[in-house]
Amino acid sequence: MSNNNLIDEEVDDLEIVCTLCTEKIINAKFARCDSCGKSNHYNCAKITPTEQRSLELRSNRRLKFFCNDCTNGMSALPQILSTISVLQDEIKLLRQSISECKHRDTTSVDQQPQDFDIEQVIEEIADRQMKRRNIIFHGVIESEKLNVAERQAEDVQNVTKTLSLFNDNCPNIIMTARLGKKNSNKPRPLRVVLDDPRTVTSILKRKNLYKGPIGFSSDKTLQQRKHMLSLKNELERLNSIEGGQQKTIKYIKGCPKIVDIDLSKSLNSKNPSTSPTKSGSTTKM
Ligand SMILES: [Zn+2]
Numbered sequence: 001m002s003n004n005n006l007i008d009e010e011v012d013d014l015e016i017v018c019t020l021c022t023e024k025i026i027n028a029k030f031a032r033c034d035s036c037g038k039s040n041h042y043n044c045a046k047i048t049p050t051e052q053r054s055l056e057l058r059s060n061r062r063l064k065f066f067c068n069d070c071t072n073g074m075s076a077l078p079q080i081l082s083t084i085s086v087l088q089d090e091i092k093l094l095r096q097s098i099s100e101c102k103h104r105d106t107t108s109v110d111q112q113p114q115d116f117d118i119e120q121v122i123e124e125i126a127d128r129q130m131k132r133r134n135i136i137f138h139g140v141i142e143s144e145k146l147n148v149a150e151r152q153a154e155d156v157q158n159v160t161k162t163l164s165l166f167n168d169n170c171p172n173i174i175m176t177a178r179l180g181k182k183n184s185n186k187p188r189p190l191r192v193v194l195d196d197p198r199t200v201t202s203i204l205k206r207k208n209l210y211k212g213p214i215g216f217s218s219d220k221t222l223q224q225r226k227h228m229l230s231l232k233n234e235l236e237r238l239n240s241i242e243g244g245q246q247k248t249i250k251y252i253k254g255c256p257k258i259v260d261i262d263l264s265k266s267l268n269s270k271n272p273s274t275s276p277t278k279s280g281s282t283t284k285m
């Protein structure tokens, strides 16, 4: 008897179907899988007469019948078991790192007031504000005079002379100071305080016009110097990457930033501001 038009899903719960030939088991001997409970004709499962007798024992049945699916599954069992133990180990590690992350999160929130000291920030801002009036001169010969005032007067004279070479207006020098311990080998850097930070900016902008032995730089706080150092290291790293676009450090709104060399050129040229055009703002019924 054939039931070719019978589809699995339509099988009545009461009907037993052989999973090998997919036909209903009617008046035929069959074995039920001891693992999943699915049934197979004796013939389909190629169960020998001896096996059949053992399977049909009502009590003390030693022989077990496993269908093809279950037999295949059982042969894969050792591999499945070892995969499970690997997965269990991985889950353990993941749980560990998740709890570490959570721990780190909560501790970092707790530590925030210490890491982010508002007093330090205010101090840094004040320090930067003060240093905006300063220029550091390098290579200005130190006076041999014993009197401090006379030495300072000589420094002021040297600085004024140097600045007059490329700067039309003579800036108002408030004070000068040598930085660091006296060293016989080379002159110490000279901090020059001007009355107006704008003068400092204009002098530093024009410093390329000066072709002498003296160097100029802005007066930076420790934080700024640390930041600049890390930027320079990063710049070196980026520029050493082959095929990458060459980069440089550019001050944008007073902050040093790493930019592409082409981009830094385009930042110098003034872009005509594009006026926003209104379109589609009117609606017609
Ligand atoms: Zn069958």
Ligand SMILES: [Zn+2]
Pocket (backbone or CB within 6 Å): 033, 034, 035, 036, 037, 038, 066, 067, 068, 069, 070, 071
């Ligand atoms: Zn089975």
